[in-house]
Amino acid sequence: xxxxxxxxxxxxxxxxxxxxxxxxxxxxxxxxxxxxxxxxxxxxxxxxxxxxxxxxxxxxxxxxxxxxxxxxxxxxxxxxxxxxxxxxxxxxxxxxxxxxxxxxxxxxxxxxxxxxxxxxxxxxxxxxxxxxxxxxxxxxxxxxxxxxxxxxxxxxxxxxxxxxxxxxxxxxxxxxxxxxxxxxxxxxxxxxxxxxxxxxxxxxxxxxxxxxxxxxxxxxxxxxxxxxxxxxxxxxxxxxxxxxxxxxxxxxxxxxxxxxxxxxxxxxxxxxxxxxxxxxxxxxxxxxxxxxxxxxxxxxxxxxxxxxxxxxxxxxxxxxxxxxxxxxxxxxxxxxxxxxxxxxxxxxxxxxxxxxxxxxxxxxxxxxxxxxxxxxxxxxxxxxxxxxxxxxxxxxxxxxxxxxxxxxxxxxxxxxxxxxxxxxxxxxxxxxxxxxxxxxx
Amino acid sequence: xxxxxxxxxxxxxxxxxxxxxxxxxxxxxxxxxxxxxxxxxxxxxxxxxxxxxxxxxxxxxxxxxxxxxxxxxxxxxxxxxxxxxxxxxxxxxxxxxxxxxxxxxxxxxxxxxxxxxxxxxxxxxxxxxxxxxxxxxxxxxxxxxxxxxxxxxxxxxxxxxxxxxxxxxxxxxxxxxxxxxxxxxxxxxxxxxxxxxxxxxxxxxxxxxxxxxxxxxxxxxxxxxxxxxxxxxxxxxxxxxxxxxxxxxxxxxxxxxxxxxxxxxxxxxxxxxxxxxxxxxxxxxxxxxxxxxxxxxxxxxxxxxxxxxxxxxxxx
Ligand code: B12
Ligand code: SF4
Numbered sequence: 044x045x046x047x048x049x050x051x052x053x054x055x056x057x058x059x060x061x062x063x064x065x066x067x068x069x070x071x072x073x074x075x076x077x078x079x080x081x082x083x084x085x086x087x088x089x090x091x092x093x094x095x096x097x098x099x100x101x102x103x104x105x106x107x108x109x110x111x112x113x114x115x116x117x118x119x120x121x122x123x124x125x126x127x128x129x130x131x132x133x134x135x136x137x138x139x140x141x142x143x144x145x146x147x148x149x150x151x152x153x154x155x156x157x158x159x160x161x162x163x164x165x166x167x168x169x170x171x172x173x174x175x176x177x178x179x180x181x182x183x184x185x186x187x188x189x190x191x192x193x194x195x196x197x198x199x200x201x202x203x204x205x206x207x208x209x210x211x212x213x214x215x216x217x218x219x220x221x222x223x224x225x226x227x228x229x230x231x232x233x234x235x236x237x238x239x240x241x242x243x244x245x246x247x248x249x250x251x252x253x254x255x256x257x258x259x260x261x262x263x264x265x266x267x268x269x270x271x272x273x274x275x276x277x278x279x280x281x282x283x284x285x286x287x288x289x290x291x292x293x294x295x296x297x298x299x300x301x302x303x304x305x306x307x308x309x310x311x312x313x314x315x316x317x318x319x320x321x322x323x324x325x326x327x328x329x330x331x332x333x334x335x336x337x338x339x340x341x342x343x344x345x346x347x348x349x350x351x352x353x354x355x356x357x358x359x360x361x362x363x364x365x366x367x368x369x370x371x372x373x374x375x376x377x378x379x380x381x382x383x384x385x386x387x388x389x390x391x392x393x394x395x396x397x398x399x400x401x402x403x404x405x406x407x408x409x410x411x412x413x414x415x416x417x418x419x420x421x422x423x424x425x426x427x428x429x430x431x432x433x434x435x436x437x438x439x440x441x442x443x444x445x446x447x448x449x450x451x452x453x454x455x456x457x458x459x460x461x462x463x464x465x466x467x468x469x470x471x472x473x474x475x476x477x478x479x480x481x482x483x484x
Numbered sequence: 485x486x487x488x489x490x491x492x493x494x495x496x497x498x499x500x501x502x503x504x505x506x507x508x509x510x511x512x513x514x515x516x517x518x519x520x521x522x523x524x525x526x527x528x529x530x531x532x533x534x535x536x537x538x539x540x541x542x543x544x545x546x547x548x549x550x551x552x553x554x555x556x557x558x559x560x561x562x563x564x565x566x567x568x569x570x571x572x573x574x575x576x577x578x579x580x581x582x583x584x585x586x587x588x589x590x591x592x593x594x595x596x597x598x599x600x601x602x603x604x605x606x607x608x609x610x611x612x613x614x615x616x617x618x619x620x621x622x623x624x625x626x627x628x629x630x631x632x633x634x635x636x637x638x639x640x641x642x643x644x645x646x647x648x649x650x651x652x653x654x655x656x657x658x659x660x661x662x663x664x665x666x667x668x669x670x671x672x673x674x675x676x677x678x679x680x681x682x683x684x685x686x687x688x689x690x691x692x693x694x695x696x697x698x699x700x701x702x703x704x705x706x707x708x709x710x711x712x713x714x715x716x717x718x719x720x721x722x723x724x725x726x727x728x729x730x731x732x733x734x735x736x737x738x739x740x741x742x743x744x745x746x747x748x749x750x751x752x753x754x755x756x757x758x759x760x761x762x763x764x765x766x767x768x769x770x771x772x773x774x775x776x777x778x779x780x781x782x783x784x785x786x787x788x789x790x791x792x793x794x795x796x797x798x799x800x
Contacts, residue, residue, distance in 0.1 A: 124719070126712040158751045163704075163744075257486035280795030284527055284772075292491030301486050315800070317761070318792050321768050325711070339753030342744065343703060343761045347769070350708040385704075389743070412706075474743070 053091035109199025118305035137172035142188035164384035177204035186212035207234030236266035245270035257301035305329035358410030365434035371400035397477035424457035505614030542573030552740035589620035627654035634658035700734035718774035734770035737781035764788035
């Protein structure tokens, strides 16, 4: 984003106030902070508008693949480090299928991609897209294979083929799904760009050398394709880390638009590939295409992505309230925990395992875990009492006992004073809850 | 050709260097391991030409209460004996051994400082690797244990863990009196990390004798906090904050406490393989956010961490 002074140079300098700001300079300052829109000045010249629209575009272009509720958005990142604000668009994961698969093989592979789906702290972790690769070199075969895939799965698609002549029938087949085309290199740029432009699809440009990559992107733009994605063709960890870092830093620190696009990375099979994928999640990868993703690797990778893309200011939380678990009646005991999602869902699943009916009071700790909240003074006898009162817990559970997390056994006396309830110290780890709850009955 | 601006940051600081272990010619008994010395963001060769070295320490405990089952299984009978366990790590290429004297915990075995010191000496005799030594985490007892350990292992330059804001004097004294280095622990907060270094140096510990441990939370257990705290610590050090220009240790072994690492979960694959990757992924996050020294529990996770370091250095 240009500075207020740079913006000011392009404004009409009438100070008429029609933009709702007293002067053009004041308006420029608001623009610089993204708090006003260019359209608010009716007197802006065409040249001024063109200059400013270009320079006020985000440093990394937002690119959309697919449509509707399955659309995948990537790019539009503004930070090098997540602690400076946050990372916005979680790295997307695609599984690759090739047109040498028979229909059974294809079905199996798509079912596998779908099966890599986990619920964690209230969110769904899953694969995002399918990449269809042409290995046959046969336009008809590829097109019909792409159609089969498109009919079988509603996810966003990527088409991978180096020859625009071979690719074109397939693109035609699914262009309303807005697939991502992979990809353009020096050898085929014109053909690929023409294809992408005609179909209105985003295009990946590929080069190991970043200057060449920027050149390719520039040529693609000249051919009329604006929605671009960069594949820096990394084959090992060092190339991946360094190329992604240079791309991200030059876009953000130097506002170098030549590389201001999301990053695509092909991930080879095997252990080194998995290390590359994890590195890419932390270091700026937007879209990873997996040749294979073993089940044992999928969960760690998806949890890493969830961790890294969490807003550093806001832990993942659940609504503080009284939750019935396993159909409790008035005789069921009352337990409390915090509203940090990780804590809540861990405790919840352990109570569910026990099959013992309980009332679970979730206390608002601003999304902190039990000990963190206790240390920060956000989990106190007073806050627990207030939560019980607000939810009407004592009208629901008439047993007169409150089971508390073992980690905060030291709250017992104060809790008893504040609530008048009989306090029972539960296990330190909620994994001890099934045994513990059954012994309570 | 389009010119791509090389987005090098202009750092003004560097991470201090520190050696653990003392070679024979200087009166010790082993090849030292060197930590720190970097002048740029982790593993960016265009910013810092000196290749980054990260030392990998294998976890050994002198009692098994806290040792996760898959880790015990990986070492078989060797896990019952710190000396054999340490040898197993040496033969698997660990750079250091991280010995936890958990047997001294007054609430468990309550082993004497004397017997703990014997264990440390036995491990020192058995393997040619430098040692990190922790007590059991019980503050008063650790003071006694580490004092005696420090004294007996004089001249071997151990890394003693750990000093906290609440109680650092006895361990700092044990390190200072006998030429050891010390770990300054803090709780996921850049200011607290700096605070413990200030406290230690005010007390008289040399800055070249301190390694910071900002608490590496495992994958799924707050990894994102650690990743960002580590990054901030590194960036502050490179930008000139002297009190943070010390090497960083990240203990990844707590990964096995995350239940998702090893629980039976439908579609999440083999539990052992997943557990290994859980620890390795934590290690990779530590590496990329600035760790100079990793503690690892499972040999396969160490193998992966080593591949990662090699790969990031461009050697694989
Ligand atoms: C990640 C983390 C943070 C994150 C916050 C994460 C969050 N959203 O809560 C951050 C970086 C912000 C943080 C900050 C602090 N932290 Co902190 N943090 C941790 C860490 C690494 C993990 C916590 C976690 O997520 N645990 C996982 C959840 C699921 O655990 P849990 O909530 O306790 O739930 C378990 C049990 O309690 C039990 N349970 C839960 N509910 C119930 C209910 C019943 C009925 C029963 C029976 C059982 C039960 O079952 C659950 C699963 O086993 C721990 C160390 C560790 N490895 O545990 C330190 C830790 C909790 N933090 C600690 C401290 C001191 C702090 C700070 C005060 C330090 C500081 N930097 O100033 C601050 C305070 C925060 C503030 N706002 O001021 C200390 C607490 C010391 C103590 N013994 O009281 C710990 C233990 C670290 C340590 N070893 O010193 N922290
Ligand atoms: S409307 Fe345009 S010309 Fe008028 S004050 Fe605002 S910026 Fe200036």
